Amino acid sequence: MLSTIRSLRLHSRFLSLYGGIKSLPMDSAEALLSVYYSYCNLSPCTVDLDDCQTSMHIWAANHRRCNKPNLVLVHGYGGNSKWQFILQIAQLTRDFNVYIPDLVFFGKSYSTRTERTDAFQAKCVCDGMRKLGVDKFSVYGISYGGYVAYRMAEMEEKMVEKVVIVSSGIVYTEEQKAEYLAKIGRNVVEMLVPEKPEDIRMLCRLSMHKSDVSKWFPDFFLRGFIAADGWRKERQELVENLLSEKPDPHLPVLTQETLIIWGEKDNIFPIQLAHQLHRHLGPKSKLEIIKDVGHAANVEAPNSLNEFITSFVLGDRC
Template identity: 65%
Template sequence: MKVEKFTVYAISYGGFVGYRMAEMHEEMVEKLVIVSSGIVCKHDRKLEHVEKIGRSVVDLLVAKTPEDLRILCRMSIHKYDIGRWIPDFFLWGFIAVECCRNEKEELVEELLNEKPEAHLPLLTQETLLIWGEKDTVFPLDWAYQLQRHLGGKSKLEIIRNVGHAANFEAPHLLNRYITSFVLGSA
């Protein structure tokens, strides 16, 4: 495609991927936008957070039942309880078409066991962090932790009264932050 420079936009698990892309291809990744991603969470804090959830994180992220998906929706979306309005047959259909289940389960297990504090590089790119104020998947203090790690080339925008799924709950504001950052008017 002959693209020499680009901006990476990554949300949640994609933040881990986007961060590694920026690290590995710093000459190509000009800017990075990360929305609600627990990249720098210390291992012991991550395990403590998982314990508070009280369920298998693998089962929630690679759902096996409609109830798993409903719980994930409740955790991710602060303003609305959309899970209770979606019929089981629709959720079963979503589960049935999900591909690469084993690979996704392995990825979640790897993330749970990874200790990022031991080897997380400092990026050279300008980075915009966007977080929902009410995020219970990756709490807001994790955003501040990531911003401290990245230092002066990072900026944090917090979207009030929004959970983990900022792209669902506040898409217009999220897009405004991203557009402004990418175009350089922020």
């Protein structure tokens, strides 16, 4: 009996040690990214929403300056907020008071509520900004974050000043959705909420036109990236909700000036959807196409993306 107990304890310790070793590369990368974000004058904070039913983690400007406009960056799938804006924040924090929330069920943000819509995400981001005392800001959302940014602008017209939407297929027909999903040829939920390294590699190949960044990372690192995801079920439900949504024939036209940015070679949301969104929003919108770039413009063309965002948001201040 004693030998069995000792054996079980040894096995438990081995599993704990193995788990620690397995997560070490990911933990180290997260720590380095946190140091870099701190170097860029950002600090992590957490705000409680919905009578503490929801907790939102936000990287916020250390010293808000009155001579800089506020800019909220809303990430898409593919990790938390730190991973998606690595190549952009150094430049953007020079020109803006930057705020980067983890959307609910990404990174350190979570909720006990059952909503899984982009509208719920939008409400949480806007409420989080209020909690930080930020009552006016422009918003830049990429991919899934573009859906959230659109809803933020729709529900908080006075709060959201200007809108930048990057590679986000908000306006589409049911036929187009079926065609694009068939062209991908893979289960979208599996790619966006990966279970194995190959799922991540497939998503990267679809997102990139010039290069595949996933080849820079060995399988053990990608497994650690997957293991660090603590909200798999909830994130699957977010994707399923988005895929099940029907085209909205009454989608509001935003009152804010809106900049649409798209990669010419986007294989996830083809460029046709950029023109449809531009037509839907009308004369208060502007469309910029970045040549020879795929869906992940934040990785393939961060400098061009930053130039467009800065010029548009600053406007006459430039």
